[in-house]
Amino acid sequence: MIKMKKPTAVSLNGQIESDLLKKRVKKYADLKNFFEIVDENISDDTVMYEVDMVLKENCDMQYAITTIHPLLVNGQCNMTQGHFHGDKDFGEIYQGISGKGALLLVDKEGNTTVEKVFPGSVHLIEGYVGHRTVNTSDEEALKIGCYWSKHTKGYNRQAMLDCPFTINIYLENGKEKLKQNV
Numbered sequence: 001m002i003k004m005k006k007p008t009a010v011s012l013n014g015q016i017e018s019d020l021l022k023k024r025v026k027k028y029a030d031l032k033n034f035f036e037i038v039d040e041n042i043s044d045d046t047v048m049y050e051v052d053m054v055l056k057e058n059c060d061m062q063y064a065i066t067t068i069h070p071l072l073v074n075g076q077c078n079m080t081q082g083h084f085h086g087d088k089d090f091g092e093i094y095q096g097i098s099g100k101g102a103l104l105l106v107d108k109e110g111n112t113t114v115e116k117v118f119p120g121s122v123h124l125i126e127g128y129v130g131h132r133t134v135n136t137s138d139e140e141a142l143k144i145g146c147y148w149s150k151h152t153k154g155y156n157r158q159a160m161l162d163c164p165f166t167i168n169i170y171l172e173n174g175k176e177k178l179k180q181n182v
């Protein structure tokens with residue numbers, strides 16, 4: 001009898017089940033300097049966001065869900081650190097799963113643009129574009145699915161410092177406010 005194998009992973013409602021699951025957690029201590037003003041009321045060990053990854057040996061493609069917790073840092077919306085890809089020839093696909101937020105994109109000329117993220121939104125990110133995701137709610141976690149290739153060769157964080165995002169997002173009276181850096 002031919003038996004069907006179980007899938008590599010089951011990804012439902014922003015939750016992944018898989019034998020191949022790996023977790024990456026970013027705490028406030030590692031992220032605070034990326035916000036405009038350090039917030040002394042947030043403890044260093046606060047988990048800001050989590051990345052649940054499914055990585056399979058000898059497989060070119062990888063899958064992850066990023067969960068960005070609903071937190072404000074002196075009114076500024078919680079966000080990922082952001083990166084360029086190690087190999088700028090390889091891009092990535094993001095898909096909004098739950099919550100609401102924004103995707104900041106910085107191109108090779110240093111121009112920052114913003115796309116709305118919501119359940120079902122799809123984002124094609126070119127390899128040469130730096131990207132960061134922002135949770136614009138202080139109540140609900142923002143979850144995004146990510147699909148990318150091993151050929152992206154990891155995260156280029158240095159390039160992000162050389163070519164930073166020029167827009168920050170705040171929550172004011174429950175409404176998101178986009179501010180241009182001066």
Ligand code: PA5
Nearest residue numbers: 051064066080081082083146148
């Ligand atoms: O592959 C991606 O772009 C995502 O999975 C990100 O790594 C994730 O959203 C976390 O962001 P960062 O890599 O900036 O910590």
Ligand code: MN
Nearest residue numbers: 085092131148
């Ligand atoms: Mn990426």
